[in-house]
Amino acid sequence: MILLQVNADQGISQVLFFGTIGMLMLAIGLIVFIIFHQRKVIRYQNKLQKLEFDHQRMLLDASIKFQEEERQRIAADLHDDAGPLLATARLYLNENLVNLDKNTQLQNIYNAKQIIDDTIQLIRNISHSLMPPTLKNFGLESAVNDLFQKINGSGTMNASCRFHDYRERMDNDTELIVFRVVQELVNNILKHSKSSFIHLTQNLSDKHFYIRLHHDGKGMTQADFERLSKNASGLGLKNIQSRLKLLKGRIFFEKDPSQTYYKVTIEIPLPENHIGA
Amino acid sequence: MLKEARVICFLCFYTILNEFAISYFTDYSEFVLILLSAYTIIEYLIFSLVIYWSLKRKSLKRIILIAIPIFLLFSLYQYISGLSDKIDSLSITVENLILICFTLFYFFEQLVEPQDRFVYTSFRFWIILGILIYSTGTFFFFLQSDKLSDDQWKDWSLINYFCTILKIIFFSVAILMKKENSDNISEENPLLDDIFDKTLEFDPTNPEERT
Numbered sequence: 001m002i003l004l005q006v007n008a009d010q011g012i013s014q015v016l017f018f019g020t021i022g023m024l025m026l027a028i029g030l031i032v033f034i035i036f037h038q039r040k041v042i043r044y045q046n047k048l049q050k051l052e053f054d055h056q057r058m059l060l061d062a063s064i065k066f067q068e069e070e071r072q073r074i075a076a077d078l079h080d081d082a083g084p085l086l087a088t089a090r091l092y093l094n095e096n097l098v099n100l101d102k103n104t105q106l107q108n109i110y111n112a113k114q115i116i117d118d119t120i121q122l123i124r125n126i127s128h129s130l131m132p133p134t135l136k137n138f139g140l141e142s143a144v145n146d147l148f149q150k151i152n153g154s155g156t157m158n159a160s161c162r163f164h165d166y167r168e169r170m171d172n173d174t175e176l177i178v179f180r181v182v183q184e185l186v187n188n189i190l191k192h193s194k195s196s197f198i199h200l201t202q203n204l205s206d207k208h209f210y211i212r213l214h215h216d217g218k219g220m221t222q223a224d225f226e227r228l229s230k231n232a233s234g235l236g237l238k239n240i241q242s243r244l245k246l247l248k249g250r251i252f253f254e255k256d257p258s259q260t261y262y263k264v265t266i267e268i269p270l271p272e273n274h275i276g277a
Numbered sequence: 278m279l280k281e282a283r284v285i286c287f288l289c290f291y292t293i294l295n296e297f298a299i300s301y302f303t304d305y306s307e308f309v310l311i312l313l314s315a316y317t318i319i320e321y322l323i324f325s326l327v328i329y330w331s332l333k334r335k336s337l338k339r340i341i342l343i344a345i346p347i348f349l350l351f352s353l354y355q356y357i358s359g360l361s362d363k364i365d366s367l368s369i370t371v372e373n374l375i376l377i378c379f380t381l382f383y384f385f386e387q388l389v390e391p392q393d394r395f396v397y398t399s400f401r402f403w404i405i406l407g408i409l410i411y412s413t414g415t416f417f418f419f420l421q422s423d424k425l426s427d428d429q430w431k432d433w434s435l436i437n438y439f440c441t442i443l444k445i446i447f448f449s450v451a452i453l454m455k456k457e458n459s460d461n462i463s464e465e466n467p468l469l470d471d472i473f474d475k476t477l478e479f480d481p482t483n484p485e486e487r488t
Contacts (some may be wrong), residue, residue, distance in 0.1 A: 012429070019417030020436050027413040031406060034384050038396050045393070116357055 010101040058230070059245065062238030069235075077126050082119055089115040132179070142168050144182060144200060151198070157190065161200035170209070170271065177243045178211065180267065184236050185213055185264055193217025193262075196238075204270070211266045219262025225253045244268070281404060282452045283328050288323045289445065292318075314356045314365050321348055321372045324408050329381040331401040333390070337382045344375055370417040373412040380409040400454040407447030414440035 002127070076204040096105045135143035141163045151159040169175065189198055195217025203210045220228070228236040244251055249268035256263055295316050302309050322345065329341045352368045383405045387396050395400050418436045423434060 012424055013433075016417050016421055016433055016436070019420075020414055023416050024410070027409050030381075030384065031409075033426065034387060034396060037388060038392065042393070108298035 023113045050186055053232075059238055059242040062235050063242045067238045073215045074126060074130070077122070077206065081122050082126075085115050085122065086132075089119070113194075131176070135175060135179050136172065139166075139169045140179055140204075143175075145181050147183065147186065148200065150200075151186070151190070157195065158197040159186075159199075161202075163202040165204040166202055174247060174268070174271070177247055178266070181240050181243050181266060182213075184240050188236060189213070189215050189217065189219075192223055193219055195219075195261075207270055209268045209270055214256075214261050216261040219255065219264075220253045222253045225251070281330055281401065284323055284327060285404060285448050285452065286479070289318065289448065291319065310365070312330040314352060314368065317365055317368050317372055318349060318352050321345075321352075321376070323377050326377065327401075328376075328383060328405055328408070331383050331405060333386060335419070337386070341379060344379075348372065348375060364419075364422055366419050366422045369422075370416065373416045373419065376408055376412045377416070380405050380412070403447045403451035403454065407444040407451070409443040410447065411440045429442070462480075470479070 014234075018081060073277075089112040090117070092108040095108050099105065099108070132143050132146070134146045144161050146161075148159040148161045170178075186198065187230055189195060194214055195215040197214075197216055199214045201212050203212070225237060229241055244266070247268050249266060252263075252265045252267070254265075256265050295312060296311055299309055325341050325345055327440055329338055332338050332341070348371065351371060352365070355365055355368045383401075387402075418433055422430065
């Protein structure tokens, strides 16, 4: 009987001892697991954040660099073209102060007028390159049509465009950004692709605005785009990316399954007031 | 002081008063049994409340709210039926089991919802850790307490004291920790922060820096 009692007491003690130790070990194990797991997750998150931050910085750099290049181009246009023209006009007018011959004076004034006309045209061209008046006054469709007509007119490439569903204009800023992206893409195609045609189509879905460019030259796939836009060079591509980011838009580069031409698709979410319009 | 800290402090004072009251009566009289049962219920309510405040998911919070009346009814039934003449062992065991589940809810949330800071930087973590360690550590002790003789009870009470000390230490860490201030987390572009930090380093009033 005593032996049984002793065994029972030992059993309770063992249950108590091992049970308590086991429970505590489980609890501590759980806590350790959670802490280590969380450290791993946070480290991974930080890595992702750093990558995203680096990418953002690269886009910012590209955007600043692009702005600087644009300013330099305008400065060069003004300094190299408008500056000498105005200086020459000034010379002609100065000549009138010295030379009192009527005929020579008239000739000088005529020459000065010609030069000032040229300067006005030059400044108009610079201004148009900064903000195309067609885009501001008549919208994206007209501006793109204009751009494609100019390409067609040059005779180097067959360019066509068709807007299927663009009854209601987007706001000016959005149109300008889309136009700049299209301009950049067309420039790239003209410069690098050696294609014989370029065709642009526009479409709308319930919530998105789409523009697609087709060409039959040497193009890019999405992988090429990702790779090149992460390079230190490739300012234009980064610029496209940062512009589209402003509109929360996306861009897809792909080769057609028929392998005969390349497609570039721009997708932009429609503003709230356009949805269902 | 935070509401969680206030509630935990209240529980600590209540525990001390309760221990004094129980030690005053040497035998397990009716009054002592009432004190013990009341302590179990109040402790359960306070721990549930603290865990409830720490959870984010409504479904988990709802489970805690549903479990409260069920546990209260169970404890009252245990007391009224007088199944135990020494300590409300079953009530405490059930309480521990439920609290372990509730603490697991908290840790589950920490695992599922990625945080931007380490879990141990939150004072709530230390409170929940205290509850978990105390509940798991004393689980078998209270489960077997009905079967223990008075001498064994005294010997094995060491587990209870040890776990209580651990619990109090963790609660103290939680109370002494600074309040998490989510408003201070800067979500701005760190690049801009860097730029502004650099400008602040420049002191225009210092002539040596005006070069």
